[in-house]
Every structure is written in structure tokens, then in C-alpha cells.
Amino acid sequence: MRKSFIFKSFRNVKSNPVVRLGFIMLFTLLLTNCKSAKIPKHLEKSLSARFYEPQFTGLMVYNPRTKDTVFNYNAERYFTPASNTKIFTLFTALQYLPEKIPAFKYTVQQDTLIVQGTGDPSFLHPYFKDSTALEFMKNYKAIKLVTDNYSNEKFGPGWAWEDYDTYFSPERSAFPLYGNVVSISNTDDLKTYPEFLKSQTTYTLMGKRRDFNANNFYLKLTRKSPTEVPFVLDTTMVKALWNDLLPGKVELIPSTTAKTDQILYSIPSDSLYKRMMHVSDNFLAEQILILASSTVSDTLDADTIRKSILDNQLNDLKQKPKWRDGSGLSNYNLFTPLSFVQVLEKLYAEIPRERLFNFFPAGGVSGTLKNWYAGENGPYVFAKTGTLSSASTLSGYLLTNSGEVLIFSFMNNNYNTSTNKVKEHMQAILEYLRDNY
Numbered sequence: 001m002r003k004s005f006i007f008k009s010f011r012n013v014k015s016n017p018v019v020r021l022g023f024i025m026l027f028t029l030l031l032t033n034c035k036s037a038k039i040p041k042h043l044e045k046s047l048s049a050r051f052y053e054p055q056f057t058g059l060m061v062y063n064p065r066t067k068d069t070v071f072n073y074n075a076e077r078y079f080t081p082a083s084n085t086k087i088f089t090l091f092t093a094l095q096y097l098p099e100k101i102p103a104f105k106y107t108v109q110q111d112t113l114i115v116q117g118t119g120d121p122s123f124l125h126p127y128f129k130d131s132t133a134l135e136f137m138k139n140y141k142a143i144k145l146v147t148d149n150y151s152n153e154k155f156g157p158g159w160a161w162e163d164y165d166t167y168f169s170p171e172r173s174a175f176p177l178y179g180n181v182v183s184i185s186n187t188d189d190l191k192t193y194p195e196f197l198k199s200q201t202t203y204t205l206m207g208k209r210r211d212f213n214a215n216n217f218y219l220k221l222t223r224k225s226p227t228e229v230p231f232v233l234d235t236t237m238v239k240a241l242w243n244d245l246l247p248g249k250v251e252l253i254p255s256t257t258a259k260t261d262q263i264l265y266s267i268p269s270d271s272l273y274k275r276m277m278h279v280s281d282n283f284l285a286e287q288i289l290i291l292a293s294s295t296v297s298d299t300l301d302a303d304t305i306r307k308s309i310l311d312n313q314l315n316d317l318k319q320k321p322k323w324r325d326g327s328g329l330s331n332y333n334l335f336t337p338l339s340f341v342q343v344l345e346k347l348y349a350e351i352p353r354e355r356l357f358n359f360f361p362a363g364g365v366s367g368t369l370k371n372w373y374a375g376e377n378g379p380y381v382f383a384k385t386g387t388l389s390s391a392s393t394l395s396g397y398l399l400t401n402s403g404e405v406l407i408f409s410f411m412n413n414n415y416n417t418s419t420n421k422v423k424e425h426m427q428a429i430l431e432y433l434r435d436n437y
Contacts, residue, residue, distance in 0.1 A: 039436060043071050046429055055415035055422075060337040061398075061433065062407045064345050070406060070437065075341070076319060078334040079411040082386030083280045084393045085328030085335070088321070089288055090273055090359060091343050092309045094351065096292040100265035101272055103133045104175065105298070107260045113140040116149050116260045117175030119290030119300055121283060122267045125179040126193060126228065127275060132266040137246060145242070148254040150174035151301045154233065156286065158330035165209040167228040169329065170283045172290065174300050177241050179283060180233065184219045185226035192217075196244045197231075260298070270355070277359050277384055278367030282327035289326040302326060317342055328386055337409035340395040344407045348397070353405075357382040360396050373427055375399075380434050383408075390414050392422045398430060400437045408433075 047057060060075035062068070102118045115137075122128040137143055154171040163169040170180035183193040184201060192198040197217065204218040209229045215237055217229050231237055235252070242250040276284040289302035296305070306323050322334040347356055361367030363381035364374025373381040383396025395409035408430070412422050 039433070040071050042432060042436075043073070043429060046425075046432075047073055051417075051421075051425055056413045058337045058409070058411045059429070060341050060409050062341050062345065063404060064348050064407055065404065070433075072338075075337040075409070078319070078322070078336055079393070079413050080331060080388060080391045081328055081333055081335040081340075081411065082388040082391045082393050083282075083285075083328040084340060084384055084386040084395045084409070084411070085323070085325065085333055086276060086280065086285050087340060087343055087384050087395060088309075088314075088323060088335075089285045089326045090277060091314075091347060092292050092305060093269070093273060093288045094347070095309065095313055096295045096305070097269050097288075098265070098295075099269055101267050101269050101291065102294055103130075103136075103264045103266040105260040105294070106262050106264060107258050108140070108262075109258065111141040112144060113137060113142070114144045114146070114256055114258045114260060115175075116146045116256075116298060117173070117300070118263075118294035119150075119172075119174060119176070119287045120266055121176050121179060121287035121291075122272060123175070124177055124194075126181065126183045127179075128267055128271075130266050133264060134245060136264055137249070141249070143246065143250045144253050144256065145175065145250055146254070146256050146260075147174070147238070147252050149299055150290070151299055152290075152303060156325035156327070156330050158324060158332035160329075163329075164212060165229055167230070168282045170230040171233050172283075172286045172302075173233050174290070176283075176287060177245075179228070181228040181230050181283075182217055183226060183228050184217065186219055186223065190219065194241070194244060196240070270359075273359050278361050280368050280385060282329055285327040286325065314343065328388070331388070337395070337411050340409035341407050344395065344397070344409070348405070348407065357397065360384060372423055373430065375434070381430060387419060390416070392419050392426075394426060398433060400434050402437060404437060406433060406437065 058074035058077055058079055060072050061070040063070055101120050101122060103120045104118055105116045107114050122130040123133050124131065150173060152172060159169060167181060173180060178194055182197045185191045190198065190201065192201050200215055201217040201219065203221045205221055207220065208218055210217050213232060215231050239252065272284060275281055276288060289305055290300050293301050293305040310320060317339050319336040319339050321339050322332065324330040324332040360382040361369035362379035363369045363372060365379050368385040369381065380399045381396065383394050386393035391413050393411045398406045398408055400406060410426050415422055
């Protein structure tokens, strides 16, 4: 009876274009409402499955075009974000840093170059290997390098002390060299970058890569792949690094009364951001916050720049995060899915889509998403991963088959299963959104 009524009604309005248009719009609205009701019910059922019972999970999905919240599940609760923290670091960098990275601040007095570091991590970095600063310095007879313009600790609060010799936990500093790591490889012979640290590197049968508080490095005899080991940035090491680069030219001074108001620039900023986001590079993330602080003061202070961004550009966040470092290594960090969605929406509104999506790993294609979220017709997820012990998070942008762009933040904490299992369940939910929204 109902179907017959609908068809009769449609026949009655066929001759009237205005009425027919209204009928079609009403019919489309009914279908849309059915779809809108179906998706939350399906997601709610999925997150109520036994798999999620022992853990803590939050998910927010938002449509930036319609300004509609598609789904909210614990989105106002606080989670350990892991490397999703880098999304806030990216936002900060885009607010403060110019198109090219400030390599250092300087002034010239006769034949002497007086230099203050800005925290630029690209200088002779194993990936970037940028030598802009070095080539500039070679033009001067003497160089005075200010050492006391960095006000933070060398490690972030809440970092695990036992990670001191791991590649993902280098010390933070005002003027990094070589990424503050020694790169060690064993192909035909033991090789190090920088080469002069080979004399301080030996083989071992143990798993230790460096002495706890000394620059003695070790490569496991059976290891074939290259490794990066953080070095201790004490005065002896800093002097040795600079003397190897510019023998007899560099003097370390604690401070200067000279006004270092000139700036040398190094690599394009976007290349730094992309590397940080794609491989989830903790060192780059930490140094990017230090770089941002260099644009507002000669004193480098990541804590101050985090407070500034929260008090100003992000003062409208509905839940203010507990934000303690740039990388997400700290277990003290606490963020809500809603806060990530809000920042991702700001980025989506301010940055052209092609440039913005290029910062994020693409599902099935690049970075930390290379082996996940692959689409049949190309990537449908552009997002930042985050992984710590019992924390797996993913926040970013999802392209639906209907052509919509959704912003999402998916956070999982306190699980007692494999991270891959958590990722499999996340992928199933995101695929459903892709296919049904």
C-alpha cells in the first residue's frame, strides 16, 4: 500500500517541475537521514565488540564541509596520544616558521663570526646532510659559538631513561650536528658517520649500543643493517665535533653581548615537516618546537612555545591538552580525540589540500602507513600514526567513496593484545566509513 502511494504521488507531480523537484529533494533527504542513522549504529556496535572490552577506546569522526559530527565515542576523554602529538607540533611549526628553516642567527665582527643556534636539526643530518651552515662558516677566520641559549633539559619529561642508546631518543640541543647521532654500518668494514667517531666504536656480542653516560659506541657483531646511536652532548664531544669540521676555528662561548640579528636559512621547511610526519621522527619533532621558539626569542625554549600556541592560536580547544613534548615520547601527554579533530580542521581550512595531505603518510603508499589502509583506487587515509606501549592512535583525513573528506581521531589505550590486532580493527572501521558514508 505504501509503495503504491509513493508511485501514485510521483505520477501526480510529474507534470509540475517545481513540485517534482521538491519531491526529489524530500526523497533524497529521507535517504540521507537513513544513512546518517545507520553509520553511528554500526560503529557503536563495532566498538561494543568483545575485542574492545578490556581496553580504552575513543573515536571522533567529523565532516568539515557540513560541520556535522558523524560519530562521537569517548571523544572528550583524555588518552595517551603517542606520536599523534606531532600533529600539534606540525600546527605550531606552520604558525611560526618561514618557508625555509633558520639555520642560525649571527653577526660579524671584523673576521669573526658570532653564532647562536636556532635548533635546526638538518645540519649534516644523516637524511638531509645539509651543509649550508658549514659552507657559510668556512668564509670566516674565527667562529664564536654561543652555547648557553638553550633553556630546556636534553631529554623530555616522561621519557624512558633506558632509551638513552636508541635511535629514536637523541638529546635535544641548540645546534645539533649529524642529528645528534652517530650512524654505524658494517658492510665490508666498520663505518661511522661522522667518520672520526670510528675510533670510539667497537664490536660487541652484547645488545648495548653505547655506554650510559659516555661516548663509547658498540655495534653488535651479528648486525648487518645500519644503526644510529645518540651521542652525549658534553663539552668535550661538542668541541671534538666542531674541531673535526673546522679545525682550530671554533670557540665555544657561554653568551655574547653582540646583537645576532642576521639569519642564515637552510632547507625548505616543508621537507622537514614531511620527514617528521612520514617516519614519525622524534628528534625532528623536538627540534621543530625549539626552532619555533627561536622566532620569538634568542633563548630557545620549547615549553614556552607550547604554552604560547595553546594560549593563543589554540585557545578555543574544548579540552586543553596536557602537552609535554614535541614528539609524543612522553607518557605525561594527555589529549582528547576532539582536540585532534579541532586542530586537523584548522589545518584543513588554512592549508591547500595537496600540500596538507603531502605532510601525512598515505595509506598503502608511504611512511608509517605503507603497510596499512591501502585502497583499491589509491590511498583513502592520510593520517599520523602513534605507538607506545599499549597505545595505538591514528588521526587524520579519510576520503570516502562518495567524495567526502572526513576528519577523524581514533585512539586506543591500555590494551593487552598485539598492536597489529588493534590496527586491524581500526582498519575495518575506517573501511566501513569509506564505503558507506
